[in-house]
Amino acid sequence: MISRSGVAERTFIAIKPDGVQRHLVGEIVRRFERKGFKLVGAVCCVQASEELLKEHYIALRDRPFYGRLVKYMSSGPVVAMVWQGLDVVRMARTMIGETNPAESRPGTIRGDFCIEVGKNVIHGSDSVESAQKEISLWFRPEELTCWEDAAERWIYE
């Protein structure tokens, strides 16, 4: 039996501008849906401001690629999502693969759909704390929906 608090874990996932341009939105959403995770918030095709992106990537501000990263992320629309489920932060990272697609195994999103680290199609929070911070940066609380998933009893023990 799974505790409610575990199932309520949330992560922030963003399909980056290259993922949108390369028509990977449906494929990526499908993978998370079929896994059994619940989509509780989504903003499709939002043009993120540089201000938001600078805050989102604040921990990387001293890295040489920071400026390039902010420019890349603001170069087109992104799909921002919040997915919910047991251990979703860790499992989503496994599904996404390594930061560098060249080190990502086939079967992962980056392993299957991209080649270079500077165009790695998707972002996923790296910890529960980062997820909470990123979700509050991209979404207002009322934009997230606590809906009852009828399939949940077929997903969790």
Ligand SMILES: Nc1ncnc2c1ncn2[C@@H]1O[C@@H]2COP(=O)(O)O[C@H]2[C@H]1O
């Ligand atoms: N060496 C690098 N060169 C360019 N971009 C990078 C490099 N390392 C990390 N990044 C980007 O920085 C992002 C940080 O987290 P993401 O999962 O969004 O994916 C990463 C890449 O898009």
